[in-house]
Amino acid sequence: MYLHVTISATSNQLLLKNLVVFASGSGSNFQSLIDAVSEGKLEANIVGLISNNESAYAIERADINGIQTLIISPNDFDSETDYSIELLKTLKDWETDLIVLAGYLRKIPTEIIEVYRNRILNIHPSLLPKYGGKGFYGSKVHEAVIKNKEIESGCTVHLVTEEYDKGPILGQAKVQITETDSPADLAKKVLEKEHQLLSEVIQEYLKTFKN
Ligand code: GAR
Numbered sequence: 570m571y572l573h574v575t576i577s578a579t580s581n582q583l584l585l586k587n588l589v590v591f592a593s594g595s596g597s598n599f600q601s602l603i604d605a606v607s608e609g610k611l612e613a614n615i616v617g618l619i620s621n622n623e624s625a626y627a628i629e630r631a632d633i634n635g636i637q638t639l640i641i642s643p644n645d646f647d648s649e650t651d652y653s654i655e656l657l658k659t660l661k662d663w664e665t666d667l668i669v670l671a672g673y674l675r676k677i678p679t680e681i682i683e684v685y686r687n688r689i690l691n692i693h694p695s696l697l698p699k700y701g702g703k704g705f706y707g708s709k710v711h712e713a714v715i716k717n718k719e720i721e722s723g724c725t726v727h728l729v730t731e732e733y734d735k736g737p738i739l740g741q742a743k744v745q746i747t748e749t750d751s752p753a754d755l756a757k758k759v760l761e762k763e764h765q766l767l768s769e770v771i772q773e774y775l776k777t778f779k780n
Contacts, residue, residue: 584780585612585613585614586613586614586666586667586775586778587613587614587616587663587664587665587666587667588602588613588614588615588616588665588666588667588668588669588771589615589616589617589618589619589660589663589665589667589668589669590602590615590617590618590619590627590668590669590671591618591619591620591668591669591670591671591673591677592618592619592620592625592627592671592672592673593620593621593622593625593627593672593673593674593675594622594625594626594627594672594674594707595625595626595627595672596618596625596626596627596628596630596631596671596672597672597760597764598671598672598692598760598763598764598767599618599627599630599631599671599672600630601763601764601765601767601768602615602669602671602767602768602771603615603630603634603636605768605772610768610769610772611768611771611772612772612775613667613771613772613775615634615636616636616637616663616664616665617631617636617637617638617639617659617663617665618630618631618636618637618638618639619638619639619640619641619656619659620638620639620640620641620673621640621641621642621643621673621674621675622640622642623640627672628640637663639659641655641656641659642675643675643676643678649678649680650680652678653678653680653681656678656681657680657681657684660681660684660685665685665688666688666778667688667689667690667771667774667775668681668685668688668689668690668729669689669690669691669692669767669771670689670690670691670692670729671692671767672692672707673691674706674707676733677689677729679731682729682730682731687728689728689729690726690727690728690729690739690770690771690774691726691727691728691729691734691736692724692725692726692763692766692767693705693710693724693725693726693727693734694707694710694711694722694724694756694759694760694763695710695714695722695723695724695725695759696721696722696723696724696725696741696743697725697727697734697735697738697741698734698735700713700714700722701725701733701734701735702733702734702735703733705734707756708752708753708756711752711753711755711756711759712752714746714752714755715746715750715751715752715755719746720745720746721743721744721745721746722743722744722746722755722759723741723742723743723744723759723762724741724742724759724762724763724766725738725740725741726738726739726740726741726766726767726770726771727739739770739773739774740766740769740770740773741766742762742763742765742766743762744758744759744762
């Protein structure tokens with residue numbers, strides 16, 4: 570009886586897909602994925618964190634949760650190709666099925682997008698296609714939204730393609746903006762939605778993978 574339970578748990582584990590998260594800063598979205606996995610809402614293994622920023626709090630979150638980390642920045646390489654080769658080596662070693670950009674503020678090299686076509690998701694803090702593209706990241710998005718007196722904003726999870734913030738949209742969540750909201754207030758509201766949306770979209774997206 571006990572033996573049977575052990576065997577089925579192990580084989581289920583083997584079917585889980587391996588996620589690698591890229592984060593540059595606080596990593597609260599990364600944390601939301603760790604929490605979703607431990608609560609059983611996201612059926613996947615988070616096998617590693619990649620960051621370009623050695624002081625990112627995301628790295629501490631990885632350490633606390635026993636998740637391996639690679640700190641790698643394009644600035645440390647002579648060419649984008651050398652950088653991509655190193656990144657690809659790690660992604661392969663970690664048997665990556667899906668890459669999740671969760672507050673990752675560097676461009677993903679074309680070579681990586683080609684190898685992991687339809688296997689890279691990004692979360693963006695606006696209702697794309699609005700407030701996306703070069704220059705729109707983090708607080709800059711919320712400042713522009715407030716400046717333009719929008720009445721709603723939100724977040725988007727989309728597939729990463731060669732065109733920045735333009736890949737197919739997999740999910741969005743909206744928030745309402747009041748007249749008194751500052752960019753910081755909006756950031757807080759949107760981040761709360763991000764923390765729900767990201768794991769929900771990943772969970773659904775993983776269902777489309779063939780084993
Ligand atoms: C999040 O709001 C995420 O959507 C945004 O950075 C923040 C990271 O927060 N990403 C972008 O702007 C990408 N264009 P976190 O480090 O607490 O997850």
